[in-house]
Amino acid sequence: MPDLLEIKKLVKKYKDVVAVDDISFSIRNGICFGLLGPNGAGKTTTIEVIEDIIPPTSGEILYKGRPRASSFKQEVGIQFQQTALLSSLTLRETLKTFQSLYNDPADIEEIIDICNLRDIEKRMNDKISGGQRQRLMLALAMINKPELLFLDEPSTGLDPQARRNLWNIVQKIKEKGNTIVLTTHYMEEAQRLCDEIAIMDNGKIIAQGTPLQLIKEHCEGVTVILPKNSVRIPLKELPFSFREINGRIEIRTNDINSCLNRLLSEHIDLTEMIVRSPNLENVFLNLTGKQLRD
Amino acid sequence: MSFKRLWAMFYARNLEFFRDRSALGWNFLFPFLIVAGFGMIFGGKDYAEYKVGFFPSQYESVSVSKIDLPSGFRATSYIKFIGFKSFEDGIEKLKHHKIDFLVKAGSPENEYWVSDSSPKGYIIEKLFRGSLLPESKVVAGKREIKGKEIRYIDWLFPGILAMNMMFSALWGVGYVVVRYRKIGVLKRLNATPLTAFEYLSAQILSRIFILMFTVAIVWVGCSFIFSFKVEGSYFDLFIIFFTGGVCLSAYGLVVAARGTSEEFTSGIVNFISWPMMFLSEVWFSLEGSSQWVKLIAKLFPLTHMLTAVRKVMNDGASLTDVTPELAVLVFMTAISIAVGAALFSWNK
Numbered sequence: 001m002p003d004l005l006e007i008k009k010l011v012k013k014y015k016d017v018v019a020v021d022d023i024s025f026s027i028r029n030g031i032c033f034g035l036l037g038p039n040g041a042g043k044t045t046t047i048e049v050i051e052d053i054i055p056p057t058s059g060e061i062l063y064k065g066r067p068r069a070s071s072f073k074q075e076v077g078i079q080f081q082q083t084a085l086l087s088s089l090t091l092r093e094t095l096k097t098f099q100s101l102y103n104d105p106a107d108i109e110e111i112i113d114i115c116n117l118r119d120i121e122k123r124m125n126d127k128i129s130g131g132q133r134q135r136l137m138l139a140l141a142m143i144n145k146p147e148l149l150f151l152d153e154p155s156t157g158l159d160p161q162a163r164r165n166l167w168n169i170v171q172k173i174k175e176k177g178n179t180i181v182l183t184t185h186y187m188e189e190a191q192r193l194c195d196e197i198a199i200m201d202n203g204k205i206i207a208q209g210t211p212l213q214l215i216k217e218h219c220e221g222v223t224v225i226l227p228k229n230s231v232r233i234p235l236k237e238l239p240f241s242f243r244e245i246n247g248r249i250e251i252r253t254n255d256i257n258s259c260l261n262r263l264l265s266e267h268i269d270l271t272e273m274i275v276r277s278p279n280l281e282n283v284f285l286n287l288t289g290k291q292l293r294d
Numbered sequence: 295m296s297f298k299r300l301w302a303m304f305y306a307r308n309l310e311f312f313r314d315r316s317a318l319g320w321n322f323l324f325p326f327l328i329v330a331g332f333g334m335i336f337g338g339k340d341y342a343e344y345k346v347g348f349f350p351s352q353y354e355s356v357s358v359s360k361i362d363l364p365s366g367f368r369a370t371s372y373i374k375f376i377g378f379k380s381f382e383d384g385i386e387k388l389k390h391h392k393i394d395f396l397v398k399a400g401s402p403e404n405e406y407w408v409s410d411s412s413p414k415g416y417i418i419e420k421l422f423r424g425s426l427l428p429e430s431k432v433v434a435g436k437r438e439i440k441g442k443e444i445r446y447i448d449w450l451f452p453g454i455l456a457m458n459m460m461f462s463a464l465w466g467v468g469y470v471v472v473r474y475r476k477i478g479v480l481k482r483l484n485a486t487p488l489t490a491f492e493y494l495s496a497q498i499l500s501r502i503f504i505l506m507f508t509v510a511i512v513w514v515g516c517s518f519i520f521s522f523k524v525e526g527s528y529f530d531l532f533i534i535f536f537t538g539g540v541c542l543s544a545y546g547l548v549v550a551a552r553g554t555s556e557e558f559t560s561g562i563v564n565f566i567s568w569p570m571m572f573l574s575e576v577w578f579s580l581e582g583s584s585q586w587v588k589l590i591a592k593l594f595p596l597t598h599m600l601t602a603v604r605k606v607m608n609d610g611a612s613l614t615d616v617t618p619e620l621a622v623l624v625f626m627t628a629i630s631i632a633v634g635a636a637l638f639s640w641n642k
Contacts, residue, residue, distance in 0.1 A: 053484060053485060073486060074487050080481065080485070084474075084482070085482070088309060088313035096302075097305070098486065100299060100301070100302035140482075
């Protein structure tokens with residue numbers, strides 16, 4: 001069985017700017033695939049070319065092993081990063097309007113329940129909060145029971161609680177077996193929702209794999225963080241690489257057991273110790289030398 | 295082509311329009327106010343086309359019978375007499391074209407002042423001098439027009455309705471679609487199976503529905519007050535307004551085909567609508583104008599629509615009589631839809 005989506009040597013140029021630079025990847029059925037990268041990395045352009053919203057400069061996009069047919073739009077759901085809706089319509093009317101555009105739409109009641117829109121279904125589109133708006137956008141993306149769901153930075157601009165609500169909904173959709181393509185610059189979002197990740201920078205894919213694989217491949221060891229006043233011996237006597245930041249000692253080690261044993265043998269108080277495992281942010285930092293949100 | 299999708303967009307657009315109370319109210323109020331305003335101005339007996347100043351006078355407004363001017367001139371219709379205390383006051387107004395003519399009241403020499411650059415002043419001068427001649431020396435035979443009188447308001451009313459349709463079509467289709475493109479509504483719709491043809495057809499049909507609804511309401515409202523005379527058939531008028539509305543909406547489609555700048559679109563809409571308003575005989579006839587002006591007027595759908603409407607309304611013409619105008623409108627519609635659809639872009 002072919003991959004659900006195959007991208008081959010995709011290039012998108014705007015005059016002198018190469019937004020997407022010869023990238024290739026494939027997406028298996030039923031997974032959540034993340035395109036992770038900072039703003040301007042080319043994630044949205046990539047996803048919009050795949051969605052058939054903008055044409056590619058060159059390259060090939062195969063859906064179910066074939067070039068996208070006219071039925072492609074019947075089978076995919078799209079949530080854009082920035083978009084507006086028809087004004088003076090309620091949420092329910094908006095859903096109903098979009099439902100009418102598809103041959104085999106989902107049940108509105110079910111969508112309203114999944115996306116927690118029941119309480120606000122009679123409210124006008126322009127009278128809802130940012131979090132409610134993103135949930136409505138997600139509902140619209142799911143109105144046609146899509147096999148493939150594109151979510152372009154779905155939680156950007158949301159407060160932490162609204163973001164977690166949205167993640168819970170996406171998690172539920174994922175559990176139903178839908179394939180999801182998600183772009184984000186939040187490493188926490190990618191780590192929590194994605195089964196596979198492609199890290200993008202300057203229009204190129206610089207690393208790809210499962211979150212765990214990427215971390216294992218590109219980051220070594222863990223960081224042990226201690227308050228400076230709990231370390232009462234000269235730091236240079238310790239056989240670890242370390243640095244001092246804001247009254248804290250950060251020790252980098254590949255062998256956590258030996259490190260902790262040595263600290264205990266030196267009678268260092270570990271009550272306020274923090275052990276931090278590497279994450280995708282570290283992967284990106286190690287690969288590019290810059291932060292995801294630079 | 296899916297009628298389900300077309301209907302969904304048609305219905306959604308109508309909901310938007312009818313729920314926007316301010317826009318809805320203005321669509322009805324604007325033509326009504328214009329017709330009512332012009333009805334009062336041109337229909338009333340106090341309407342004055344020319345302004346004649348006289349001095350000396352203590353008051354600005356004086357009963358015409360009490361002004362010491364030649365009686366023939368004083369009795370001329372469509373002249374408003376304005377009193378000035380002194381010659382200096384009057385001549386100042388004449389220099390600035392606030393009045394068309396200045397005359398000294400009670401002057402045995404009938405002294406008057408007029409600006410050589412003022413066409414109205416020239417006419418009044420002729421009237422003034424003519425009124426000084428004894429009636430017996432004037433040789434002219436007056437003959438009455440036979441048949442029904444066409445009031446100015448009967449002539450103007452279809453023009454106001456058509457003009458309102460033009461603005462509503464150009465702004466309602468052109469400007470709205472460009473705004474939707476700018477804020478991303480079109481992009482969202484492009485992500486669905488909706489085709490450009492379905493979307494644009496829905497926009498035109500929705501606008502036609504709104505236009506015809508507005509025309510009907512304003513017609514009934516104005517007719518109640520002004521008692522318009524329709525010599526021809528109401529059905530024929532409906533057909534002409536409908537065809538004209540489709541054509542004007544199709545023009546809006548061309549405006550809406552590309553672009554995301556609302557400011558630029560406003561400019562384009564104004565660029566199209568203003569010449570159309572002035573050259574399509576909404577307000578005044580182009581009879582006697584240069585040939586090139588008449589030729590340009592023929593390029594505008596409003597001209598053909600108004601010609602047909604007035605033929606039916608004022609002269610009792612039938613659809614057969616206005617076939618040339620309808621054919622031109624259909625032709626213009628086809629061209630506009632083809633160009634609009636070919637140029638249309640969901641994104642930019």
